[in-house]
Amino acid sequence: xxxxxxxxxxxxxxxxxxxxxxxxxxxxxxxxxxxxxxxxxxxxxxxxxxxxxxxxxxxxxxxxxxxxxxxxxxxxxxxxxxxxxxxxxxxxxxxxxxxxxxxxxxxxxxxxxxxxxxxxxxxxxxxxxxxxxxxxxxxxxxxxxxxxxxxxxxxxxxxxxxxxxxxxxxxxxxxxxxxxxxxxxxxxxxxxxxxxxxxxxxxxxxxxxxxxxxxxxxxxxxxxxxxxxxxxxxxxxxxxxxxxxxxxxxxxxxxxxxxxxxxxxxxxxxxxxxxxxxxxxxxxxxxxxxxxxxxxxxxxxxxxxxxxxxxxxxxxxxxxxxxxxxxxxxxxxxxxxxxxxxxxxxxxxxxxxxxxxxxxxxxxxxxx
Numbered sequence: 400x401x402x403x404x405x406x407x408x409x410x411x412x413x414x415x416x417x418x419x420x421x422x423x424x425x426x427x428x429x430x431x432x433x434x435x436x437x438x439x440x441x442x443x444x445x446x447x448x449x450x451x452x453x454x455x456x457x458x459x460x461x462x463x464x465x466x467x468x469x470x471x472x473x474x475x476x477x478x479x480x481x482x483x484x485x486x487x488x489x490x491x492x493x494x495x496x497x498x499x500x501x502x503x504x505x506x507x508x509x510x511x512x513x514x515x516x517x518x519x520x521x522x523x524x525x526x527x528x529x530x531x532x533x534x535x536x537x538x539x540x541x542x543x544x545x546x547x548x549x550x551x552x553x554x555x556x557x558x559x560x561x562x563x564x565x566x567x568x569x570x571x572x573x574x575x576x577x578x579x580x581x582x583x584x585x586x587x588x589x590x591x592x593x594x595x596x597x598x599x600x601x602x603x604x605x606x607x608x609x610x611x612x613x614x615x616x617x618x619x620x621x622x623x624x625x626x627x628x629x630x631x632x633x634x635x636x637x638x639x640x641x642x643x644x645x646x647x648x649x650x651x652x653x654x655x656x657x658x659x660x661x662x663x664x665x666x667x668x669x670x671x672x673x674x675x676x677x678x679x680x681x682x683x684x685x686x687x688x689x690x691x692x693x694x695x696x697x698x699x700x701x702x703x704x705x706x707x708x709x710x711x712x713x714x715x716x717x718x719x720x721x722x723x724x725x726x727x728x729x730x731x732x733x734x735x736x737x738x739x740x741x742x743x744x745x746x747x748x749x750x751x752x753x754x755x756x757x758x759x760x761x762x763x764x765x766x767x
Contacts, residue, residue, distance in 0.1 A: 560599075646661075695709070699743055
């Protein structure tokens with residue numbers, strides 16, 4: 400398999416967010432580049448590292464590297480100190496060949512493993528950690544080619560994004576900024592997405608949906624959802640951003656239920672988002688239908704007819720479709736709607752639905 404053919408396969412691997420996906424990613428890239436590959440998480444600023452995965456890299460050598468050889472390495476401090484983040488660099492571009500071959504690091508650590516050519520990159524994950532990736536191979540295979548370097552470079556935006564999602568899933572890192580902390584405390588699932596539908600940020604509830612629900616899937620970093628009437632989620636995001644107007648819609652879940660979602664344009668001055676895009680909020684909490692309906696009906700003194708209308712609206716049914724299904728006239732439904740507005744102190748349909756969902760956590764079902 401050549402590098403171009405492998406690209407999409409590797410994207411699928413890293414965005415699967417499965418426990419073994421990083422190891423598989425390391426093995427595939429190491430094999431493609433005919434090299435030993437190490438990926439490790441390093442703290443800032445002290446270079447104390449934890450091996451995340453390795454391919455053809457002896458963990459004993461990594462252990463002694465962590466204990467001692469990082470201190471005398473001629474490559475590591477220059478990679479971190481002088482090379483910009485997310486930029487793949489060859490060893491020959493970091494240090495003179497003669498200086499490298501005279502170093503204790505090379506003679507006692509790299510050469511015994513037959514590591515004579517290397518390239519590396521570092522990617523910041525948050526203010527406390529970074530991922531460092533290194534590829535090493537023997538002299539008989541020669542230096543890394545420009546094509547190979549470009550291939551690794553093309554993967555880096557996806558590696559960084561998937562690493563941040565993995566960090567939240569597996570390491571439970573707390574977000575640093577007030578905006579992210581606020582997201583984590585929301586009970587609804589929140590996705591910040593770019594114009595192309597790429598997930599830029601999530602909160603804990605959104606990660607649970609991606610982990611437990613087959614409905615919320617990432618494909619090459621993009622969020623794919625099953626919407627009403629065959630709508631495309633990315634097209635919907637672009638429409639919202641172009642019009643600067645939010646919208647609400649229903650999402651069909653893999654278990655046959657439906658959930659209400661709200662998509663709104665995000666201001667470009669939101670500091671805790673890497674770029675302006677849209678925010679998708681998904682109502683993720685549900686409760687027992689009968690108990691919820693009873694609380695709703697009791698709280699607002701709704702009639703049975705008003706209760707049925709409100710449930711239909713929360714399930715995504717339009718007023719016209721509700722009239723057609725029930726055989727009620729538009730005037731009758733309009734009267735029921737006016738009564739609902741009056742009893743709930745709302746004035747718009749979207750406001751009424753938000754109130755009902757937030758107060759009763761209705762379980763939404765697709766129409767029979």
